[in-house]
Amino acid sequence: MASRPRLRRVNGPPGASPTSVPAPEPSDRELLDAYSEAVIAVVERVGPAVASVSVAARREGSLRGGGGSGVLFTPDGYLLTNAHVVRGAKRVGVSLTDGSTLEASLVGADEPTDLAVIAVDGSRLPYVDLGSSAALRVGQLVVAIGNPLGFSSTVSAGVVSALGRTMRATSGRLMEGIIQSDVALNPGNSGGPLVDSRARVVGINTAMILGAQGLSFSVPIDTAKWVLGQLMTLGRVRRGYLGIAGQNRPLARGTARRLGLAEDAGVEVMRVERGGPAAEAGVAAGDIIVAADGEPTRSVDDLHRLLGRWPREGPVALRILRGGTLVSVEARPREARG
Secondary structure, three states: OOOOOOEEEEEOOOOOOEEEOOOOOHHHHOOOOOOHHHHHHHHHHHHHHHHEEEEEEEOOEEEEEEEEEEOOOOOEEEEEEEEEHHHHHHHHHEEEOOOOOEEEEEEEEEHHHHHEEEEEOOOOOOOOOOOOOOOOOOOOEEEEEOOOOOOOOOOEEEEHHHHHHHHEEEOOOOEEEEEEEOOOOOOOOOOEEEEEEEOOOEEEEEEEEOOOOEEEEEEEHHHHHHHHHHHOOOOOOOOOEOEEEEEEOOOOOOHHHOOOOOOOEEEEEEOOOOHHHHHHHOOOOOOOEEEEEOOEEEOOOHHHHHHOOOOOOEEEEEEEEOOOOEEEEEEEOOOOOO
């Protein structure tokens, strides 16, 4: 049954009976607050460029399905997604919001940052603007669009909870500068965009903590832009390697004081790859690397950061604790493969 219009009293000429006329209905814009308007504007601009990514991967001898989300960043069909979404994929499909389904090819993946680029054949496709994550502030409105649990084009909104978080990629490398938000993410959101109120992508959603409320993480778009540039030109991200396996090793306070070391930890060399850069430099198992290029190496992550600055010119000066004394060697990192 239709609702009756609201009436308001209107007084007519003197002596006339008051009459009732319908009150004007509020416009849609009046019903929306600024927050809603911002989210709606983002969804209308970015939503058409968010795709569902389906994957057939070979696991345990058979093809099994999986997937996540992706976002078009060029009009000719290049998408950003997560490396773990397309890992081991034999076939990759992309479904767009207009209902079309396209076969995709893998351009390249980078496990240390959990990012991948895939491509479909197309032209004049909807695409997003890649913003900057450097200017993000805690408390800022962000919106996530993806396909959680198979529900396509799902929108969730929240705020940036923290910046500069660190977390482990599945490769074991430390992922830095991670954006933490309270945006609701679920399986299937992986690879979708995190967007600011001006409809610019500021992150690629990568992880949530199962069982936790309001803990979601995204790779900053500044990192993603560097990675996608290398993936699209080289098919891989270039990093250096020394050819060692190491572990974090605390130093005895007395030893550190005696040697004048400001840090109380280093990287103990557990294994040296034969013929590798470290072996050629004379690094041996049992050595403790306490500095590289004049920077303290309190952990394996410090070495990863150094080797991630590639390409580089010249050798790396390593300061090593060996047999209770400090020695210096020079190693020439090579480009990591695989």
